[in-house]
Amino acid sequence: MKRNEGMTIAVASGKGGTGKTTVAVSLALTAPGTVRLVDCDVEEPNAHLFLNPVIQRTNPVSIPVPEINREECRSCGRCAEACRFGALVLLRGRPHVFPSLCKGCGACSDVCARGAIKETDRTVGVVEEGTAGAVAFVQGRINVGETATPRVIRAAREMTSSARWTIVDSPPGASCAMTAAVRGADMAVLVTEPTPFGLHDLDIAVDSARKLGVPCGIVVNRHTPEDLRIRDYCVRQNILLLAEIPDDRRAAEAYSRGKNVVDSLPGMKERFVALWKSLSAALKGNGDFSCEGGNSLAQISDDALNERTLLGKIRTGVSSARNSLPGSVT
Numbered sequence: 454m455k456r457n458e459g460m461t462i463a464v465a466s467g468k469g470g471t472g473k474t475t476v477a478v479s480l481a482l483t484a485p486g487t488v489r490l491v492d493c494d495v496e497e498p499n500a501h502l503f504l505n506p507v508i509q510r511t512n513p514v515s516i517p518v519p520e521i522n523r524e525e526c527r528s529c530g531r532c533a534e535a536c537r538f539g540a541l542v543l544l545r546g547r548p549h550v551f552p553s554l555c556k557g558c559g560a561c562s563d564v565c566a567r568g569a570i571k572e573t574d575r576t577v578g579v580v581e582e583g584t585a586g587a588v589a590f591v592q593g594r595i596n597v598g599e600t601a602t603p604r605v606i607r608a609a610r611e612m613t614s615s616a617r618w619t620i621v622d623s624p625p626g627a628s629c630a631m632t633a634a635v636r637g638a639d640m641a642v643l644v645t646e647p648t649p650f651g652l653h654d655l656d657i658a659v660d661s662a663r664k665l666g667v668p669c670g671i672v673v674n675r676h677t678p679e680d681l682r683i684r685d686y687c688v689r690q691n692i693l694l695l696a697e698i699p700d701d702r703r704a705a706e707a708y709s710r711g712k713n714v715v716d717s718l719p720g721m722k723e724r725f726v727a728l729w730k731s732l733s734a735a736l737k738g739n740g741d742f743s744c745e746g747g748n749s750l751a752q753i754s755d756d757a758l759n760e761r762t763l764l765g766k767i768r769t770g771v772s773s774a775r776n777s778l779p780g781s782v783t
């Protein structure tokens with residue numbers, strides 16, 4: 454999957470509304486070097502609302518959809534058996550295609566011994582490219598009613614770039630769409646909020662990242678100092694707690710006006726610069742620091758550890774971590 458020289462950081466969350474796009478946009482605006490933001494939330498991309506990019510190119514994304522040659526078809530049904538998506542079914546003994554359900558996987562034509570299936574391209578979405586100031590911008594957008602979400606995400610991610618950093622704004626949840634956005638990234642930044650639902654969905658997202666073998670760290674949005682459930686979770690799961698962004702009504706107000714928080718809230722830029730230091734330190738340690746269980750924090754380099762006093766505190770246990778963490782980005 455990886456086609457670019459730089460590092461890819463996928464910003465994801467177990468559910469919508471956690472501030473994922475706010476974090477992705479803020480990381481893009483404070484990146485230490487050339488940066489590209491790829492909005493892979495293709496059913497509802499909204500990073501553009503905060504970056505106001507100038508779109509320079511629009512590339513269609515298509516998938517190969519089967520067409521049945523009735524003269525060759527012997528109604529054996531193998532194609533319908535091969536389709537896992539219900540996009541090709543037998544009706545009254547004859548195969549019928551439902552194009553909007555088709556994922557373009559090609560399994561049906563592979564099994565047709567009669568060669569009765571021809572594939573034709575069907576446009577399911579677009580990938581748009583442009584710039585927003587110093588930020589290179591890419592966004593995928595799937596057509597209404599289409600279901601080939603992973604295909605559009607992959608097309609957006611596959612756009613080549615010379616940027617040092619690529620920030621991927623992933624779709625919410627832990628579905629195959631999220632998997633397509635996070636797969637192959639150097640790191641996943643999982644954004645959550647300190648609520649029971651937030652923790653539940655975070656746990657699912659962490660599990661997905663682990664299965665993909667992508668190291669992950671956590672950013673808590675709308676953090677309140679008295680709520681320590683995410684800190685406790687990080688200690689239990691041995692996962693990097695990268696940052697805690699305080700609950701601030703002004704952030705919601707900026708969001709509702711389409712303003713990015715980095716330029717709108719005092720001190721926010723510094724918080725994200727600090728977050729980048731944590732990310733860079735973690736990545737310097739080969740990124741092998743959070744997933745696959747075990748005390749993998751120990752694999753971060755000494756330099757990285759010096760920059761992240763938090764990590765040392767996490768190693769010493771829950772109570773120590775609780776006492777040492779400030780209620781803000783560290």
Ligand code: SF4
Nearest residue numbers: 526527529530532565
């Ligand atoms: S596999 Fe080929 S021959 Fe068999 S039903 Fe499908 S299209 Fe017809």
Ligand code: SF4
Nearest residue numbers: 536555556558559561
């Ligand atoms: S290409 Fe794949 S998803 Fe589409 S009809 Fe054939 S088997 Fe089903």
